Amino acid sequence: MTTVRERRAKDGLEILLCDLDAFYASVEQRDHPEYRGKPVIVGGSPTGRGVVSTCSYEARQFGVHSAMPSAKAKQLCPGAIFLPGDMARYRRVSEQVFAIYERFTPDIEIVSIDEAYLALPAGKGLAAAAEIHRTVWEELNLSLTIGVSANKLLAKIASELAKPDRVGALWPEEVEALLWPLSLEMLPGLGPASVQKLNRIGITTIGHLAAAPFDLLQKYFGKSALTLQRSARGIDERPLEPFREAKSISEEKTFSMDLADEEALRAVLMAQAESLGYRLRSGGLRARTVSLKLRYADFRTITRDRTLPAPTDRDLELYQTAIELFTIHKGRPPWRLVGLRVSGLVSGQQISIFDSLPAEKKEMELEQVCDRLQDKYGGAVVYRARRLLKPPPEID
């Protein structure tokens, strides 16, 4: 006889929902010991019309929650520390957290800056979750909550039930005992209006919804009735969506002093091409269009595009295209700013018969080695000699 767990192991995956606790506020408390143990509110100013973006658990005790007008939060919790937030810093920290997730699985769907679904082989979910929880705390001093289950829906509910700072599981076989007694508000995707509608027809718990006659639900919810009832039964077949395509990637440099040396400018373009190539390759993307941005000494700024015959992620092809555009549009030196942008991004690389030809192979292997070095040591470790030509002064 096979147990439920073994059956699940046969068909595959366990899903983790990793949710950083009160993320922005936690980063602030971590980096400013004086904020620890105090209510911290990141968001709009309490004197303006802004809203709360994130608040620490200390602030939540006063009834403050996210999306609440900051002015109201100030009334509820007059002693709170209000901070405008530093998105660039949060994003950097978020990247460090996601890098930890990547040690455990390549299958990651990033939901937001502080939330991601991870897929692991069946049977490995809980152990990985505990390990991730410990690693994030030890390395980054941040707490997070992880929900573990067989699908995204149950993993999300598991994390809601477990939070904060814990790992919790909610398995399909536990749905009846643990999920059904809960009120409808606990079901993700069910808004207040729907909850009210359901309450009016006598459905107040998730269990009621799971057992409700389908015809009745269909009458009130039409096409979404099926998904609704399946959710209540803990069924969710949405796959992980690891590809969330960016529309474009760009690099830009403003020079602290106008740059008149064309060779130096070419060196900047090479650095930008290499950086964009690296970012494309590490995202598994290729770009169809290359755009050059130039600002002349008189502040006139132009952007010129060129579409490639086939999408590329190759440094040299990006560089050569940039140079072709530059040659046509360089105007008169000096230049204040130069930028390179790639767009028309496609995921997946159509393999060509040339990929097996010796010359192409050599250039590709070279790029792979450089990428690995960059992955390992950060920043450009090895680069093309063109970049050595008179590094210009720059402002980031």
Add this chain to the structure above:
Amino acid sequence: MSLILSKASLYRSLDIVEKALPKESPIQALENVLLESDSNQLTLSTTNLELQVKVSLPYEGDEPVSVLIPAKITDIIRFLPAPEVKLDLNPDNLQIAISSGRAKYNLFGAASSDFPRIEEASPSHGESMTISSSELKDILRTVVFAASTEETRPAFNGVLFEFDAHRWSLISSDTYRLVFKSIFNEAWRFQNNRCLVPAKALRELLKILDQEEEEVTLFPSKDQLIFKFASVYYAARLLNEKYPDISSVIPERHSTRIMVNRKEIKETISRAALLAEGLNNAICLSVSDGSLTVRVSSQIGRMEETVAIEHEGEEIDLYINSRFIMDILKATTTEAVVVDFHGKTGPVIFRLPDDEHYLYLVLPIKMD
């Protein structure tokens, strides 16, 4: 010169020569149809310098003529009201009077001295092959579609013809997929010869090869490949490009082989293609125990469909351009197709059960 022709046969002849008529040319004479006659035939010729086409019509008369007629003549003949057309050429002012029923035209012709002469070539050392128009059509239809229409790598705008003793081989590719086809005929005798024929000329040829059975004679001559059939002389100038050696792309051993009903898979892929988007038109194929699952996931939504197959070898799943698959399924007519896989990033090879000398290779899309 004065003659009466059937509107249908004159229109068909003009429709054929129009394939080599340039819309615009630096040599103005080329924007015309050359009409010539000798004692027993009338010929219509055009050329865009890459392609030369000449059609002859029966004619009985004594005065030789040579005049350029404006390209508009094709439409004029097409819309004439009566089944017969009368043409009169005034040799003094080169005007051509056309009359048919109540329609009458007077076209201004021009002297033909600027028009390049088309010297008809003939096969050297009897090096030519003859094939029925229907067979030639079938071959070209299953080969030419794979050639590139982009101008970035000019060699791939051509179809490589290789003649060797009794064998004629064709290779066509756009660097992402390729067709390899060969035909063997005891009656053919060739010296070893390779030529790169513009796919464009072959696409136009496909349009004019008649449904009716007729013999087509085909032979290389200097920098041209000549097709002769019925009253048509069709000469394509060869591409002077180096075609890379692609033999290493075709692997010897497959890891997975499936056989699938062509019509069924064609319908499935065309449904999947509705959601496939972007440049790659990517869809996912998964082969496992007796079934082929086609999946696509895009910004619009997802679809999944399973087709029954015969399957041997490993299970596999990979991403591939749906358009490339549709091309082969549309170009062929067999009941079933055999598909060989060579791992996740190796080529996918389509074979026809009744033709061991045909293969269509598609390289997959790497998702990393």
